[in-house]
Amino acid sequence: MSDRKPDSGGIAVIGLGRFGARLTDSLNALNYQVLAIDRDPQKVQKWSARVDQVAQADSTDEDALRQLGVADLNRVVVAIGASVEASVLTVLALVELGVPQIWARATSVQHSKILAAVGAQHVIFPEAEAGERLAHLIVTRLLDFVELGDAFAIAKLRVPEPLVGQAMSETRLLDRYGIRLIGLKRSTEQRFRYVTDGVELSRDDILIIEGTIEQVQGFASLS
Template structure:
């Protein structure tokens, strides 16, 4: 049975260096199925007891990825950092497989441009991102995310279609969803503090605060 049939939220993480391992571990803690790949046998052995599935494979080979069922996963993260060539060839192989969401680690702006040109949908810079933060972004509809202590988070999300054209007073997001909408960016305007009379327009972007679970659930509203 393919991974897509077992878990629509499954994620493949390719490259088990420090960033890749922490990312994979955070995804597991969030309750997602993770298939982790690395061509280094020592790394595979080291992390095999801590992650769901760890496989030794050459990710630049499309046939190897296909055999492992990578094409059945909705999201793949290329966390390779040691070899620019390997990361680019891996993204290219994933593009050929038709993976819906390809996230790729970049080590420079030039590297990022190459990754985007060969098919990466999202490019991340681990030097500025933590594995846990990227994990939240990958598996949610949040545009940005900052976690503080005590399970408190602030997130940037698109306005749910069901809330368009209605004032926050009527929507009551705190009572209904446990989050507070603290800012709103209407199309063509800058971010402003949101008040009870703020009316949400199509394509608006909101800044919301609450627990991690609350902001994730709010971001998932359609």
């Protein structure tokens, strides 16, 4: 497609299960050209009209991947979850092909260690990450939560009750709570914006904050 974003080397997603399909959809929505690969002909047929390139192949077969041009790609995501063996052998094949960036989905700690040992530079736990995020949303007043590593997080929440009616200059968020305010959105606005000291916080305002997980949780629990 002519409106696709130029991406040196391209992106491939191997495995069109639930995670791989969602990832492919998201990359496609961002206008990146994606090569989707799965060994199941029914999944390949389903996706043939939705992405630029889709192929049926055994991803553990180095020659099959080479024929598809995978060796020319910069980034490949191994989204296989049903078979640890297929996942590991696929990563090994990609390493042999010299793919610069290999992202691989792990379903257990042991699986992740094997993937890293055989050459995957980025190992991801989509189910575990989703579970951690949901836990934070359930037990706090946060509207959204993203952990960035090293116990650091960015979160979205409504203005805590003790701060309603205060000007930003009065809140001293960093001194009192250890968090920084990244942006604010009024109930009448569609976009977040930066905040000046003179802005007065309202009950329906939504904040984007950053800080350690402990600081973010503490701020969200103010009442």
